[in-house]
Amino acid sequence: MSEKTPEKIKYSILRFLDVTGFTVFDPLVRLAFREEPRKQVESLVKFLIIPIIFIAACTGLWWVVAPNHKTKSGEVPTPDIVISSALINDTFSNREKTKESDFLLQGEDRLESLKEVEHLMAERATELEFLEAHLAEQESIYKTRTESLISPIEAQLNALKEKNRAARTGRSSEIDTLSLQVASGERPYEALVRAIREDGELYAMGRGEESVFKDQIEAIRSDKYKPLEDARLAVNAVADEIQFLKKRQGFLSESNRSVKLEQTKEKLVAQDGKLSNAEDAKAVLREAKAFVKLEDGIGRLETQQYASAMTVYLQIKRSIFTVFVGFLMAAAIAIPIGILCGLNKIAMACLTPIISIFKPVSPVVWLLIFQIIVGAFFPDPESHPFFLFFDSIPFINTLGINPSLIFSACTVAMCAVWPALVNTALGVASIDKDHLNVARVLRLNFWDRLTKIIIPSSLPLVFTGLRISLGVEWMVLIAAEALSSSDGLGKFVWDEYQNGSSFSFANIIYACFVVGLIGFLLDRMMIVLQRFVSFDGSETAV
Amino acid sequence: MSYLEIRNASVGFGPESNRANVLKGINLSVEKNEFVAIIGFSGSGKSTLMSLLAGLETPDSGSVYLNGKEVTQPSPERGIMFQNYSLLPWLTVYENIELAVRKVFTGYSKAQVKDHVLKYIEMVNLLPAVEKKPHELSGGMRQRVSLARTLSMKPDVLLLDEPLSALDALTRSNIQDEIIRIWEEDKRTVVMITNDVDEALLMADRIIPLTMGPDATLDTPFEVPLERPRDRATLNANMRYRQLRTDIASFLIEMNEESKRLRSKTVLKMPDVTPRDFTIATSTALREFDEEDAFQLEEEEKAG
Ligand SMILES: Nc1ncnc2c1ncn2[C@@H]1O[C@H](COP(=O)(O)OP(=O)(O)OP(=O)(O)O)[C@@H](O)[C@H]1O
Numbered sequence A: 001m002s003e004k005t006p007e008k009i010k011y012s013i014l015r016f017l018d019v020t021g022f023t024v025f026d027p028l029v030r031l032a033f034r035e036e037p038r039k040q041v042e043s044l045v046k047f048l049i050i051p052i053i054f055i056a057a058c059t060g061l062w063w064v065v066a067p068n069h070k071t072k073s074g075e076v077p078t079p080d081i082v083i084s085s086a087l088i089n090d091t092f093s094n095r096e097k098t099k100e101s102d103f104l105l106q107g108e109d110r111l112e113s114l115k116e117v118e119h120l121m122a123e124r125a126t127e128l129e130f131l132e133a134h135l136a137e138q139e140s141i142y143k144t145r146t147e148s149l150i151s152p153i154e155a156q157l158n159a160l161k162e163k164n165r166a167a168r169t170g171r172s173s174e175i176d177t178l179s180l181q182v183a184s185g186e187r188p189y190e191a192l193v194r195a196i197r198e199d200g201e202l203y204a205m206g207r208g209e210e211s212v213f214k215d216q217i218e219a220i221r222s223d224k225y226k227p228l229e230d231a232r233l234a235v236n237a238v239a240d241e242i243q244f245l246k247k248r249q250g251f252l253s254e255s256n257r258s259v260k261l262e263q264t265k266e267k268l269v270a271q272d273g274k275l276s277n278a279e280d281a282k283a284v285l286r287e288a289k290a291f292v293k294l295e296d297g298i299g300r301l302e303t304q305q306y307a308s309a310m311t312v313y314l315q316i317k318r319s320i321f322t323v324f325v326g327f328l329m330a331a332a333i334a335i336p337i338g339i340l341c342g343l344n345k346i347a348m349a350c351l352t353p354i355i356s357i358f359k360p361v362s363p364v365v366w367l368l369i370f371q372i373i374v375g376a377f378f379p380d381p382e383s384h385p386f387f388l389f390f391d392s393i394p395f396i397n398t399l400g401i402n403p404s405l406i407f408s409a410c411t412v413a414m415c416a417v418w419p420a421l422v423n424t425a426l427g428v429a430s431i432d433k434d435h436l437n438v439a440r441v442l443r444l445n446f447w448d449r450l451t452k453i454i455i456p457s458s459l460p461l462v463f464t465g466l467r468i469s470l471g472v473e474w475m476v477l478i479a480a481e482a483l484s485s486s487d488g489l490g491k492f493v494w495d496e497y498q499n500g501s502s503f504s505f506a507n508i509i510y511a512c513f514v515v516g517l518i519g520f521l522l523d524r525m526m527i528v529l530q531r532f533v534s535f536d537g538s539e540t541a542v
Numbered sequence B: 001m002s003y004l005e006i007r008n009a010s011v012g013f014g015p016e017s018n019r020a021n022v023l024k025g026i027n028l029s030v031e032k033n034e035f036v037a038i039i040g041f042s043g044s045g046k047s048t049l050m051s052l053l054a055g056l057e058t059p060d061s062g063s064v065y066l067n068g069k070e071v072t073q074p075s076p077e078r079g080i081m082f083q084n085y086s087l088l089p090w091l092t093v094y095e096n097i098e099l100a101v102r103k104v105f106t107g108y109s110k111a112q113v114k115d116h117v118l119k120y121i122e123m124v125n126l127l128p129a130v131e132k133k134p135h136e137l138s139g140g141m142r143q144r145v146s147l148a149r150t151l152s153m154k155p156d157v158l159l160l161d162e163p164l165s166a167l168d169a170l171t172r173s174n175i176q177d178e179i180i181r182i183w184e185e186d187k188r189t190v191v192m193i194t195n196d197v198d199e200a201l202l203m204a205d206r207i208i209p210l211t212m213g214p215d216a217t218l219d220t221p222f223e224v225p226l227e228r229p230r231d232r233a234t235l236n237a238n239m240r241y242r243q244l245r246t247d248i249a250s251f252l253i254e255m256n257e258e259s260k261r262l263r264s265k266t267v268l269k270m271p272d273v274t275p276r277d278f279t280i281a282t283s284t285a286l287r288e289f290d291e292e293d294a295f296q297l298e299e300e301e302k303a304g
């Protein structure tokens, strides 16, 4: 028995790897269970270590090549900068979460947190002072260093300038006399023309000589001084944190929900007094109106949620949600119509022109069309019952369902419908005649034939289609979000491109990896599903 | 009128302009509770004949009757076992049979269905493979599942298309016995295609040869007046059995040769020459060559 259990564990792990398509790690598992170690090591080297080395080499190449290309948004970021931008995004999102919980804190907890935050703020303030001093020091060091480097060059430059200027004045007086001589007919005009040309050439030459020095100075100025950069970054980081702590302080005190609620309740009590003491009808009416307003305010405050800024994680969540909505829409349209087309040649003939015409249409066109159509459905989205309904569902309400999500989903669905539809139709149409004969002998009715024979037999192809669809959707979605500024990863990329801060470029590359990784995971998910519906035990193409 | 009848039926495939007639002028009468075996060469149209009986194929001319009624479409009362098994690959062994049982015995409760299905799975010795999918089974196992599915429907007419061709001798004889038992007990009518003359003689009341295609048709049947139960062990000693066996075998050989002759006539008329026997001469030459070779090798070895 004790010998059997490890075997079982091993095979269940291997099975898992097989189903999820990570067979690359097979030898690792087998090695861990001491199965033919030589063979495992060999295939490990071949299919895991060599690829890892290759990837490492690519990353190395990136690291070397990237800084050599200067762009208007700075250098192309190296991997370490991309990683730090990922970390910055992570910090930002964590801070948003902290602020949210601060906003909702109440009673003793709130006061305790407030104390802690204030303590931290004091600590950071001293730290900032120290760091700023350090920064000033570094700045002066840098200044003196660059000055000492620049001043000899500048002296040379000034001398050169002086020389050039003198030469030029000499030449222009020469030209003046020449022109007088030409006017009086003493000399031919060719000499004057030559002199003018010569002057121009010499001037340009002089400028060229000057610009060599200027470039040198410029290079020294733009040369980054590492300690200074570091000092600046450290100051910025602490200043940032202090800013954050200040916000927290706000959310723990006057902007806190329970505090605001408390205040409004106090006001209400006061208002109650005012109302009961009011003398004439006019005053009563006025006070009563104010009373109602306050009561409403309390009602709103009680359910108020923290309005979180869009962090990258929220964008990811929203994009994935949109893709799933689009996917469900596409599947709901494609599968029934695909089955119909596969079953009925006339239906196929009717739909073929539509499929052929609309399949190649660019997602951008669909996006614009749906933007217009969806916009018309929801003239006032804030109070539309459809969106109010979504806002009342937990988890989904944090995603901010709005018309732009709907039309993004529609666009995505429109582009994804075709592969699913065509594959479903193909799956249904190519059903084995033998299987249909079984249905005929058993005299299955239409419904049974559909559910027991046709759909199961076409499922593998249906899922192949759905897998392609999901891949298309993910690609289209990012573009659609970028184009329509609908919240999501696409918008994240677009915003970064627009705002051009020092980390923008790194953020875009970070988003590129995030998009790729999620696309990969979505595809893997579909592979697993495909495995479950495939009945002939065949492998699924990765 | 007999129980199951084919009257002057012809079946062809392909478009009108280029139609290949597979069966032509088929006449067949099978009595109730009769066991008929059909033998014929590969590609002659046996499976097509089965499809015709099952109602999966409609004849170009002529007609098929069961119990006096014309057969126009397939039905579970004529249970056909397909030559290529036609198991549904997405269903397990159990589910494949269950689908048929549920459809035929609509009044059965869940437990009854289960008992029924398992009974037939046990009959073909596949209980260990109940939860397996067809692609996990061997060819012979699949054939047995297909047989179990057909038998489980308890059809009035069993149409078995080479039901035992993929099985080993022992399994085969066991299942032959099962089929005979079912046929006798439940008073069924069986039409079975087989390539095995012994099997046909062991099981059938009548053996009908199908001539070579195209335009295949049923030839004069061989009656098998052997007593039942027939015992494999003693059957070989039975004079009648041996006689029938020789008759059928020679019939088949003759049919084969005739068809060859028919074919060669259409191709070319060969000159009438008898080949000289070179075998003796060649073999001597070969021997000589060998000896020479060996000699040469020896010489080389010495030199090396
Ligand atoms: N659907 C079809 N379309 C065209 N031709 C067919 C079709 N089905 C069978 N045929 C032809 O009919 C002929 C007889 O086929 P059939 O399957 O009945 O042979 P068979 O006697 O069962 O052979 P085997 O013993 O190999 O199973 C063959 O020549 C085949 O090419």
Ligand SMILES: [Mg+2]
Residues within 6 Å of the ligand: B046, B047, B048, B083, B161
């Ligand atoms: Mg056949």
